[in-house]
Amino acid sequence: MDKDKKTILREGFLVKRGHLVHNWKARWFVLMPDKLLYYKFEGGKRDSCQRGRILLKDCVITCPFLEYDNRPLVFKLKTKSCVEHFLEACSREERDEWAADITAAVEKLRMADGGEATSQQDPAGSQLHNIDLSKVLDSMYDVHSGIKLTNHVEQGSTYSNCFSGSAVVDWLVFMELALSRVEAVTLASALLEEGFLRTVGLRSVEALRTAGLTEQFMDDSTALYSFPESFKKRGSVKAETSLSAVEMSGKVMKRGFLVKQGHNRKNWKVRLFVLRSEPAFLHYYDPTKDDISPVGGFPLRGCLVSALDDNGVPSGVKGNIQGNLFKIITQSDTHYFIQAPTHQQKMDWIDAIRQET
Structure with a gap:
């Protein structure tokens, strides 16, 4: 072993x-x-x-x-x-x-097995100067294989029909329009420079104002962009305003898989946890479905979070647990029992949550 x-x-x-x-x-x-x-x-x-x-x-x-x-x-x-x-x-x-x-x-x-090392793409040897940006835009616009438009919430404002910087970089690499993420950022920045894309929200606008050409388009999930207003795209989404939009508007501070005990059946299930700040919320999602609609969540204001001893089974905990337990008690006195994959991850989560309480 x-x-x-x-x-x-x-x-x-x-x-x-x-x-x-x-x-x-x-x-x-x-x-x-x-x-x-x-x-x-x-x-x-x-x-x-x-x-x-x-x-x-x-x-x-x-x-x-x-x-x-x-x-x-x-x-x-x-x-x-x-x-x-x-x-x-x-x-x-x-x-x-x-x-x-x-x-x-x-x-x-x-x-x-005696093979030769795979050659790495040399950024200096990029062939981006041969790319027709209008054709790249046409591909991005394709109804079936183009980039997906979604809603994003930033600092309480809802932006519809947009996409994040990292989503564009992912798409360019996946479609083999760029050979690396660095090359994809350069290509995306060129699209922005030529007016084929526009900035949305404060983070991407600030990047455009302060960064150079190859840095202004960030490989970042919080920097938002969209097509110019003069463009229309089929299959676009409509903005929705709801109470959940407010609690989902905070900046994502941490994401990760944790194991949570159910409140009723006391069974343990893997959940994707997302910690947000301003407003401070902890949401959890069923990873077998998607990370669009949380199956639960609560505000962190007034919460108490503490590590649990792995020696023996603490009160309120059922099952043959792995360990690395911690507990969150909400302001409404709801108790959540959670396991992290490792002791270090448990302490990291506790520290991150305490900063928001």
Whole structure:
């Protein structure tokens, strides 16, 4: 067991699409030098039975993979035997880190077999000067494969029919209009410079005012952009104003998968937690569905958060738990019992929540 632990390159929750029934399930993934193992999390504890494995030899990674509406954080693994696996992370950073670690493992296996190192794209050798920006815009506008328009809330204001900077960068890389994220930022900045895109909200407007050409279009999920007013796009969305829009308008401070105990059945389920500030709210989502509509949440003002001892089962907790427990008591005296994947993540979450209470 100790030997196996030494060879673990990375581990954590990912959401996996099933092969036969195409539903999405949260699984615990363990990256080894030659394979990716996954386990089921049940009853508050990772089961000891390996549910599946993905052999990494000659595996091909596609990141980002944007063919699923409302799931922009998916990446795809295609094995040597042409089996495709679709995995979703909790954030763009997590997605890109998983993809980078898996790619590095695949590369090491290839090198061990006598292969040559994969050549990296030289930014200086970019061919962006040959790209017709109007054709890029036409592709972005395509009803079926173009960029998705959504609503965003920034500092209490709702912006409709727009997209984030990181969403544009993801899309340009996925459509192979740019070979790297750095190149995609340069291309997006050129679209902005030529008036094919416009800034929306304070963050992107400020970036345009203060940054240089290649930096003004940020690979950032909080910098918003849209098409010029003179453009119309089919399938666009309408702005909606509701109470939930206010609590969802805060800046996202932290995202991650945690295991939460239900209030009624006391069962444990993996949830995607999103911590927002100004106003301070903690929302949680069912990762088998999407991160658009939370299944629950509460304001953090007046909350108490504390770490729980992993020795024994604390009062109010049921199930064969893994550990790394903490508890949140809301101002209305509702008790939430939550498990983090690691002790460090537990302490990070507690610190982040305390800053907002």
